[in-house]
Amino acid sequence: MKKNDNKVKIDVKDLNLWYGDNHALHGISAELYENKITALIGPSGCGKSTFLRCINRMNDLINIVKIDGQIVIDKKNIYDKDVDEVSVRKKIGMVFQQPNPFPKSIYDNVAYAPLKHGIVKKGKDCDELVETSLIKAGLWNEVKDKLNTPGTSLSGGQQQRLCIARTIAVKPEVILMDEPTSALDPISTEKIEALMLELKNDYTIITVTHNMQQAARVADYTAFFHLGKLIEYDETETIFVNPNNKKTEDYITGRFG
Amino acid sequence: MLKTYEEKLNNIKDEISQLGQEVVDALELSLKALKNKDIASLKDIDLSSKKLNIKSNEIDNIIVTTLALYSPEAKDLRQLVSYLKISNELVRAGSNVRDFIKMFRKAYSDDLNTSTILEYAIPLQSSALLSLQTTLSMIDETSVKHIEEKYHRVIVEESKTDDLYSMIEKNILKLISKNLDLSKEYFDILSALRRLEKTADRAVSIANLLQFAQVGGEMVQS
Numbered sequence: 001m002k003k004n005d006n007k008v009k010i011d012v013k014d015l016n017l018w019y020g021d022n023h024a025l026h027g028i029s030a031e032l033y034e035n036k037i038t039a040l041i042g043p044s045g046c047g048k049s050t051f052l053r054c055i056n057r058m059n060d061l062i063n064i065v066k067i068d069g070q071i072v073i074d075k076k077n078i079y080d081k082d083v084d085e086v087s088v089r090k091k092i093g094m095v096f097q098q099p100n101p102f103p104k105s106i107y108d109n110v111a112y113a114p115l116k117h118g119i120v121k122k123g124k125d126c127d128e129l130v131e132t133s134l135i136k137a138g139l140w141n142e143v144k145d146k147l148n149t150p151g152t153s154l155s156g157g158q159q160q161r162l163c164i165a166r167t168i169a170v171k172p173e174v175i176l177m178d179e180p181t182s183a184l185d186p187i188s189t190e191k192i193e194a195l196m197l198e199l200k201n202d203y204t205i206i207t208v209t210h211n212m213q214q215a216a217r218v219a220d221y222t223a224f225f226h227l228g229k230l231i232e233y234d235e236t237e238t239i240f241v242n243p244n245n246k247k248t249e250d251y252i253t254g255r256f257g
Numbered sequence: 258m259l260k261t262y263e264e265k266l267n268n269i270k271d272e273i274s275q276l277g278q279e280v281v282d283a284l285e286l287s288l289k290a291l292k293n294k295d296i297a298s299l300k301d302i303d304l305s306s307k308k309l310n311i312k313s314n315e316i317d318n319i320i321v322t323t324l325a326l327y328s329p330e331a332k333d334l335r336q337l338v339s340y341l342k343i344s345n346e347l348v349r350a351g352s353n354v355r356d357f358i359k360m361f362r363k364a365y366s367d368d369l370n371t372s373t374i375l376e377y378a379i380p381l382q383s384s385a386l387l388s389l390q391t392t393l394s395m396i397d398e399t400s401v402k403h404i405e406e407k408y409h410r411v412i413v414e415e416s417k418t419d420d421l422y423s424m425i426e427k428n429i430l431k432l433i434s435k436n437l438d439l440s441k442e443y444f445d446i447l448s449a450l451r452r453l454e455k456t457a458d459r460a461v462s463i464a465n466l467l468q469f470a471q472v473g474g475e476m477v478q479s
Binding site: 213217 | 260261262322325326327328
């Protein structure tokens with residue numbers, strides 16, 4: 001990969017993961033950059049979502065998973081014994097494939113975690129945080145007059161932006177997105193993509209996508225995974241115009257996967 | 258439309274306009290030289306093929322990247338494919354203008370009937386220039402009505418260059434028949450003027466592509 005002046009936010013060093021006896025990730029090493037969007041692409045079962053979930057230690061929740069290697073964020077390996085996984089997840093937010101708002105009001109969806117983590121207290125500070133988060137998620141103008149209505153009453157695209165607002169509200173540094181638009185229509189998808197481009201000014205974004213055009217449109221860097229290995233990782237332009245590895249080219253051009 | 262795509266598209270348009278402007282500037286300067294009967298000043302006009310090619314390659318590479326990253330469709334796709342061809346057309350137009358300047362300066366002398374030559378060369382050059390200027394102004398045009406109007410203006414100017422060239426050809430052949438010793442010089446002048454007529458052809462070709470990009474239909478290149 002070309003040398004660049006980007007600041008490394010997440011440094012993955014020789015990461016291996018096993019589901020029981022199944023070696024699912026093989027020696028992944030990559031530097032993921034601050035304030036950039038990195039897309040993880042590859043055929044189903046290639047390990048991209050598994051890798052994504054390693055970044056906020058979500059795989060710890062599965063008993064049979066064994067991980068070795070390091071994921072260094074701000075000079076600290078998040079897998080060190082003295083690191084608490086809840087603090088990791090606070091720093092590294094996640095948006096899932098299906099919008100999953102809590103069965104609460106729009107306001108409470110955003111305010112719940114910051115209140116729980118003690119980031120704000122009820123009242124003016126909390127109101128301001130809810131407003132700021134909804135503005136950043138591009139949803140404020142659509143919901144400002146109905147903050148007490150259930151989050152589940154919104155459209156799919158709005159619900160996904162509400163989930164993004166909820167993620168932003170705990171002031172993360174990194175946002176992980178696992179196929180954030182796969183359940184959305186093209187208009188909602190475009191809104192989320194435009195939002196991702198705005199959000200990268202403040203956050204580091206890692207997204208898994210099956211939609212290669214989406215990776216091409218929004219990502220600064222793209223990583224191609226195959227059979228648990230990181231085959232190629234480079235600037236998105238290089239991956240989509242002049243990939244260095246034949247497997248990447250074959251996947252991009254639809255010859256397999 | 259994603260902001261990043263819009264920025265890429267605007268960048269491509271700007272680069273194409275700049276490429277076209279270099280050709281227009283050279284044509285304007287050469288027209289001024291002919292109007293002032295200052296043919297020697299043609300040598301000061303800097304229109305390098307190498308520079309035009311480098312610029313055109315840069316544009317083409319941006320277009321290839323944009324096609325790969327944004328998978329445009331419909332009007333967006335038509336625009337990018339047209340721009341890819343237009344950059345090449347502008348290099349060809351630039352090459353014609355450069356050849357005209359070089360050949361005309363070399364062949365022109367006071368031994369020739371300069372008043373007859375300039376009587377037709379200047380309007381021919383004006384029409385070639387106007388056709389190219391009008392074509393370039395279509396790049397930022399979004400109104401279909403205005404695009405159609407400009408397209409027809411380009412066609413009219415190109416048609417004028419055809420007529421003017423035919424007229425000067427006839428007149429120069431008469432001059433050659435009266436003075437065979439200068440036939441080479443006269444043929445070289447004709448050859449130079451032919452480049453102006455070809456420049457207008459390129460302008461029509463670009464106008465066709467821009468009309469295809471904005472209005473749709475089938476891609477036509479003359």
